[in-house]
Amino acid sequence: ARHPMPRMRTAAVTTLLLVPIVAGGFLLQEPPARASAHLFDQVRSLVTTRYVDSLKDTQVFEKAARGMVKELNDPYSELLSPKESDTFNRSTNGRYGGTGMLLEQQPGASVSVQRVFPHTPADEAGVREGDRIIAVDGVSTLGWEIDKVSEKLRGNPGSQVAVTYARPGVTEPIKLKFTRAVVHVPAVAYTGLFDQQVGYIPLQTFNENAAEEVSAAVEKLEQQGAKGIVLDMRDNGGGIVDQALAVSGLFLREGQEIVSVHARNTPTEIARARGPHIGSNIPLVVLVDGSSASATEIVAGALQDHDRALIVGTTSFGKGLVQSVFPLDGGYFLKMTTGKWFTPSGRSIHRERQLLPDGRFVETHPDSLETDSARKTRPTFQSDAGRTVYGGGGIAPDVIVTDDTLSTVEQQFLRSIAPRGQIVQGTLEGYAFELKGTVKRDFVLSPSWTSEITRRLVQRGVTIEPRFQSAAERLFGRELEHRVARMAFGDAAAKERELRTDRQLSRAMDLLEKAGTQRELFTVAHAVIGARH
Structure with a gap:
């Protein structure tokens, strides 16, 4: 049933309307504040009149405002321009005018389609996971970051956008035209x-x-x-x-x-x-x-x-x-x-x-290892x-329960193929698409599949050093199994296959299977923790 609580469309923020206040009114300020305000006014005047490059007053004031917020040393406080405000509002809303694709970008690669949401323009047009976006409205996306591609794909519902794709195994680019629609991005994609x-x-x-x-x-x-x-x-x-x-x-x-x-x-x-x-x-x-x-x-x-x-x-x-969001003049928000x-x-x-x-925010007092004693x-x-x-x-x-980490060899292998990441992802996606119609729900990963992936990658110029062969087979096999299961039988089936490698979910299930009530669950968990010591 729909939850009746009133909704504030904010992202962990409270939207407030401000009562206008007087800024720069020297007569209302204490002497130290008055002197500081005068200092700011002097610097602003010299910068706008004597700096070697011409600057508009509007630029100076905006930079000063951004500098003031930055000096709070708070990564979550920021001055949002009108354009940034629109992006922020979209991020807190489950609906937008778009095509219905979740995008991803590997380092140094072009943007590709990670997921196509059902019953959306992209789904109805036949867009596949793994398709690479090479042009939007006739403009090449070469060198574009994922945020720019996403921005160009979004727009008012009912408007149109032309997208050109490169698909693994298809020699010619695929050109499609979409009519943007309101897209619902689910909070719970599946169960x-x-x-x-x-x-x-x-x-x-x-x-x-x-x-x-x-x-x-x-x-x-x-x-x-x-x-x-x-x-x-x-x-x-x-x-x-x-x-x-x-x-x-x-x-x-x-x-x-x-x-x-x-x-x-x-x-x-x-x-x-x-x-x-x-x-x-x-x-x-x-x-x-x-x-x-x-x-x-x-x-x-x-x-x-x-x-x-x-x-x-x-x-x-x-x-x-x-975070509170304060509306300001000119479409800005603080x-x-x-x-x-x-x-x-x-x-x-x-x-x-x-x-x-260097601009990074780090913990003031970082934890040691994630352990019961620590x-x-x-x-x-x-x-x-x-x-x-x-x-x-x-x-x-x-x-x-800490997550599984890759072995040193596996990490080295992934770094070695990172420059060809787009080719690797596209090859995996394309082969999984071929296999999805040939398997039953209880299928078992075939060694021939990983051999075929390796053959196709080598054919496409991806070098796999002999010392990485075993690591490549493990990682490719795991990824291929997941993609085939997801494409053929859905997300839940793919997730269930991950139980043997998802230590945290596996432990949660093990605890639940031993308890009939919440109190029993705490008792079982306490026994597990006690057994470690």
Whole structure:
């Protein structure tokens, strides 16, 4: 059912309308401020009249404003131009006028199609995953970054755009013309029921449809017989805060605290679950990692503090700042940090970071290895049931499971073929497309497939050194199996095949299969942690 909570179309921000204030009114300023304002006015006057190159007043003022925001040393505060504001608004909305393609770009390569959303102009025109975009409206995309290609493909619904593709195995370019349409980008792209008892929900973003889609997914999986649910929020960078509150409210009792906001010179604001509660007490595991941020951390923190979910994976990113968006004259917007998020137990979600001279923001006090012993240096808090949860920024999981990493040889091999990445991706995609109609759901990867991929790549000028042969076969085989399964049987089937290589999801399923209730799930997890020591 649709969640009734009012929606604020912001990305972890609160949109405010400002009361105009007087700027530069010397009579209203204290003496130190008056002197500083006079200093700024003197510098501005000299720059605009005496600097070797001519500068317009508008340029000087904009640069000064951007410099002021930059000096806050805050990666999340920025002055948005009218064009940047449009991009920001699109990123917080699940709908846009476009063609329905998810794009990707390998280093040094052109932009290609990673996914085609169903029932969109691209889908109906026959665009394939792996197609390379070589021209838009007759203009070559050579040298374009992915953001520029994406911008050119978007536009008002009903307008047209011409796109030229290069397809692996096809010698001539493919020219297509699309009529842009409103495209719905799902928050939950698919669901899966693994081992006939564990439901899987990958929540990839908190757009305006997130709560509705999660609710529908839980209902569907329970009807299919799910005895437990894995809510996968790895790589989910956040989104609309109202939707994070709504998703949390699906699993919490009405009135339970979800998150509080501590801001300057204002009373603490507390957001509480308002329903509708989906009425399900099904055991729940939430997966997080270092790319889980912002709105994602609000959900994970609330469910952990109220003992409604077991958190598995690695510590989340730690983006616990509230951004407010202030409309300015001329179509500009100021996105600025105005508060911090705290979980119900009192943990600050934010992990402090500092600006380095090279422009990178890094943690002020980085964690050591992700281990049970290392996190004991963090401040501790208590969940509703008295379980220990850890502060210090980000959401620390109840059960730490690090992701698989590539071997040194595999990493070296990938670096060696990186300059030909576009050819490799296109060859894999093209061969997977050929194979998809020849396999059954329980197909087994054939050694002949990896041999054929290697043969085609060598034929196309990709060199595979003998010392990398075994690594190439493993990586190509894994990637080919995934693509064939996804193309032939869908995302859920492909994900189920990854269970043996996805350690975090595999551990979540193992824990759920041993527990019939949420309390039993915590008991099982506690036993697993205790067995390590």
